[in-house]
Amino acid sequence: MTVTFLGTGTSQGVPVIACGCEVCTSADHRDKRLRSSILVQADDKTVVIDSGPDFRYQMLRANVQHLDGVVYTHEHKDHIAGMDDIRAFNFKQQEAMNIYADTRVQAALMREFPYVFAEFKYPGIPQVTIHPIGLEPFDIGSIHFVPIEVMHYKLPVLGFRINDFTYITDAKTVSESEKEKIKGSKILVINALQKQSHISHFTLDEAIAFANDMGAETTYFTHISHRLGKHADVAAELPPGIELAYDGLTLTI
Template sequence: MSPERLTVTILGAGTSTVVPVPGCSCAVCTSGLPENSRTRCSALLSFAGRNILIDASTDLRQQALREGITRIDAVLFTHTHADHVHGIDDLRPFNRRGEPAIAVYGSAETIATLRRRFSYIFDAGAEPGYRPRLETREASAPFRLFGLPIEPLPLRHGSGQCLGYRIGPFAYLADCSAIPKSSWDLLGGLEALVIDALRFRPHATHFTIAQALKVAEALAPKRTLLTHLSHDVDYPRHAPDLPPGVELARDGQSLSLLLDAAGKDTPKAAAGN
C-alpha cells in the first residue's frame, strides 16, 4: 500500500489582535503586504477526503471563504481563549444534512468551558434555533480520527494550560510558553513543526521568536513554521534572518506530508475512534 498524504493549511498565522491591528499606524500594519496580513491563529488538516480544523478562530468565516473550505468533519481545540473558539458558531454551515454531528475535541477543562460558554449549542433544553450540531469528546489520550493518529500534547500557556497536537510526522504547538518533558518526549522525528513565536520581546504566556528557535533547534524537524505572530514581526525584514529550515508562517500557506501507511507515524498505540 502506498503512503497517504496529509495536507496542513495555515488558516491564520496571527495573534489575537490580528495584523494589521485596527488603529495601528506602525510600519508592519501599514505595509499593505500580504505576508504581513495575518488572521487569528488556526490550521486545517486534510486527509483522505476529510477536513479537521485546529481551533475555531474568530476569523473562521473569512478563512473558510478564502480557502474554499466546503466541509469540516471534526475540530481539535487547543484551549478556550476567545481568539481560538469564538468562531464556533461559524461551524453551522458545515453540518451536512443526514451526517453525524461534528466531533469537537479538547482537554476536560476545555470541553467543560465550551459547554458552559456556548450552552445554547450544547444544552438540550436550549431554545430552538439555527446552531451548530457538535458532539464533545475529551482528548486525554492518543486516538485515531478518520484513520489519522492524533496525539494530544499538554503545554504550558503562562499559568494556564493548552493542548498541542502531534499528527503523524507533524506537530502543532500554538499558544505555549513551555513544553513539559512528558510532551517533549513525544516530539522526536518530526517532518514539520508549527510553533508559537509571538514576538521578539519577552511575553508571559507565549514563546518569543528566540525561544521558539531554541525548541526547533533541539527537536530538529526538517521544516519549522513560526506562528501566532504579532505586528512586531515584519515578514520581508525578519524572514531572511531565520535559520535554514525555519520560516514565518503565512495565511494560506500549505504543507504536504507523507504518512506511513503501516501506521509507523503514530507516536504510540492509539485507541480507535
C-alpha cells in the first residue's frame, strides 16, 4: 500500500492569499501546501481521505486515473468543498462514487450540494452512493479502516488507522480509550498547526508530546499553517523520528 500526501496545509492553504510573510513567499516547494488530504492506494482499491477545495487540482497533480471512494473525517469546508469534482470519475468509470461519511458529514454534504441529493437530478451532476460510518471498523476492498474519534475543540472528528498507519487531522484532544487504537502504529500522521496556542488544533509542542506518547517509529506532521514557519527551519528543530509532511510525499506502508 502507498499513501500520498495530496495536501498538508490548513484551511487557508499555504501561501495564504495576500500574505507576504517569509513562508508564503518561500521558493521551497515544501512550503506550498494545498488543503489536507491523502491518497491511499492498495492493490485492489484507491481511495482519498477528504476532498477539500483543492480536490480537482490534487487529482490532476497526482495523475489519479481511477478512484473507488472518498472517506471523510468531518464536515468542515476545507475537507468537503471539492466533492462536486468526483463527476469526472463518474463519467470515466460509469458508476456512482462511494462516499463514506458519518451522519453529520452526510447532513453537511446534503446542505452544501443539495442538487446531488434532490429528487429531480439535473443531467451531469455527481452520482454518489453513501456508506454510513461511525466508530466501527469497515473495509473498502482490502483496505481495513479503524475509525479513531478525536476532538477538534468541541467537534468530534474521525481519524483512521489502516494496518500500521494512522492518519489524524484537526485534533486538539484525544481520549485515553482512542489513544489505545493508535498505539502500535509504525507511522503516525497528526496535525501541527502552529507554535502559538490554538483552541482547536495541536500546537507544534503539543504534537511533539503526542507523538512521543504514541511511540510510532515515524511521525509526520500535517495540516500546517504558514504560522508554523518555513519547512526547512522547522524540520531542523524536530526530534528524531518526527518529520514534516509536504505535498507530494509518498510513503510505502
